[in-house]
Amino acid sequence: MTITWPTGNTGNGCMLLNMQNGKPLFSSIQLGKEGAYHTIIENTDPEFILTKGKRDLISQNGWNIFFDKVPLKPHQSYKINFKKKSASVSTSGTRTIISIDGVEAPDFQGKLEITLYNGQPLFNVAAVISTQIDSTAILYDAGLVSKQQSVKSISWSDVYDKMQISSKLADTTQNVAVKYRTIIGKNPSGSIAVFPAPHQYFYPLDEAFNLKFVWYGNNYRNLLPGFGFGIRQDLYGDNRYVPWFNAPPGTQQRLNFFCLLSTGIPTALLAEVKKYTHNDSYKPLPGYKTMSSHFHNEFTSRVVLAGKPFTDSPSFIKVFKNLGVNIVHLAEFHGTGHPRGPDEQRLLELKTLFNQCERLSSANFLLLP
Known part of the structure; x- marks a missing residue:
């Protein structure tokens, strides 16, 4: 399946999807103008790790509880399996949504959704899953994973707002404390940024620590074989009250991440990512104070x-x-x-x-x- 979409001044994006099981879903993700496409990344899969635990629905406020300590109770992490089945394409406003059935994890099932944004070199990948088990709390990690190293280098902004680059990609994975929640893979033809929804991805905690919310390397958590890079959560948070996220029976949970494409260097791409959150600052409103x-x-x-x-x-x-x-x-x-x-x-x-x-x-x- 080949999907193209307009990406604004950058021309068009092109996504080649391989629907054969056992083959990487993203055969190629490209960006180009006037038919001259540059391959940003190829032969890679979106992968997800689901961690599920037990929500306390009795002692306090039901599903509205904050004072819960989910990681201190029995919990388990699983790689979400994806057996490609039927696919469909739909539109919602200016968005194009590709839905592929076949997403499964213990007690959960659903579909994969890829959302393309008209006029932007941006897409979202989501495992949309639900459970019928009551009192469930969840977290997830996600990213792009390949059998072979899919990028030449990895870049990020450290907490002091300085760009860092790693071209000696280790045999093990690294969890990295970053600013702007973003990790970027670079190849000769361009770069791809992976980042979460800026508020939705972070469960409430008493303490606002930087808990190394991105990762890169091989065999992440011994659950994702191959090389990858993506986003992550710390299961234990600030070691106080750690409620994770609710997953009530029958509700759709969107385990998702964003990807932004560029034919340029990581520094310029990160500047584009930052535009979505006004450089992580509140934009002044005339006549008001924030x-x-x-x-x-x-x-x-x-x-x-x-x-x-x-x-x-x-x-x-x-x-x-x-x-x-x-x-x-x-x-x-x-x-x-x-x-x-x-x-x-x-x-x-x-x-x-x-x-x-x-x-x-x-x-x-x-x-x-």
Whole structure:
């Protein structure tokens, strides 16, 4: 099956799908103009690892529970199997959707969906699956996997916003802490970026750590034979309350990732990925201020009152400003304060908090206690 779609100024994308079982689904993914196509990647499969555990539906708020510890209960990870069956092509607005039946995992079944976006060198790959088992919580890892090394090098932006490149691709897999949630494979004719939905992919946690959300290399988790690169979740999160995602009986779960194509270099491609999230910042709206709330930084108790040294502008202030946030409402004493006294200790905590909020606020940035 050959699918072409318009990709804007870049011309057209071309996807050659092999429907024979045992052969890579993506025979070739290409980008080009006026019939001159460049192969970005070839002979690769979209692969998924499903991890399923047990949701606590009894002790608290049913499916709305946050205070669950799913990874501390029995759970199991599986490679999702894909036996290609019937295929269909449909449209939804400006999107073209290729659906292929035959996706299966223990207690789950469904289909593979490839969504092409008219006017963009962008597509989404999703294992759309459902279960009839109650009280199920899930996570998934995903990516592009080939029997042989499918790209010449791997690139990413590190957490300090510096591009990194690896051309000596190890025999084992590497989990990498990145900025912008993106990993890029490069070949002589171009590059392909793999990244998740920026909010949908991340389950709620108390702590906002960078948990190495991308991977590359061989034999990922001993479940995906061959070379690949893609996105991942940490099963244990911040080791506090780790609820994963709900998978109620009969609901369709979209285990998905995006791919963006380019005939250029990874740095330029990452710049295109960043456009989808305004460079990971909030775009200013005239007449409005951008506010975010409920942050347990505990800067007052763990740094200031603990007598530790601190700078004129702590790192968390820089993070909020770089995100384009104008007003931050703190929740400092979530677990470290003394709301019941003694009074002299509680009043000192509050006075210190208010003083720090005043000190760290400026003309276009307000820190609320």
